[in-house]
Amino acid sequence: MADVRMIQVAFDCAEPERVARFWCEVLGYVVPPPPAGFESWAAFDASLPAEVQGSAFACVDPNGVGPRLFFQRVPEGKVVKNRVHLDVRVGTGLVGAERLAALQAEQARLEKLGATVFQVQLADGFNESCITMLDVEGNEFCLD
Incomplete structure (x- = not known):
């Protein structure tokens, strides 16, 4: 049996810190401490050549369970359309109206952070409800 590998999910974007901070709020992630010798990420970023300043940012699961997001x-x-997207699992184990209410509550919270609704798929007797949203740069993700 092969060893389980740690993964990092990478996002291409225009404003890395803005998108990272959005996902911190969505997932309860945090910004990791800056590199040794720097009191902040801003100080670290300022130490880089001008052409790469602001070119990357990351966030991590504070419990160390979920993947690092870069x-x-x-x-x-x-x-x-994205070829890969995140499913934010807020309705796991719920069905029908209870599931839809949980998805809609999370939708409302994320809209306040700058996300927008792309598509609402209501339960059809085979699949349960799902809401496709767009993050602050238009990348799709699902409330599942």
């Missing part, structure tokens, strides 16, 4: 600046904007 955000990197890219020159191009988002053009098509």
Whole structure:
């Protein structure tokens, strides 16, 4: 049997710190401490060459269970649907109206953070409800 590998999920974006801080709020993640010798990430960033300042940011699960999220600046904007997306599991074990209410409550919270609703898929007798949202840069994720 193979060893389990730790993973990091990487996001291409225009404003790494802004997107990282959004996901901190969504998932309850935190910004890790800055590198040794720096009192803040801003101080570390200022020590870098001008052309790479602000080009990356990260956040981590404070309990060490979830993957590290890494955000990197890219020159191009988002053009098509994501090939990979996150499912934020807020309705696990819930069905019907109870599940939809939990999803809608989380939707309202995330809209206050800058997310927008892309599509609401209501239960159809086979699949339960799901809400597809867009983060602060238009990347899809699902409330599941």
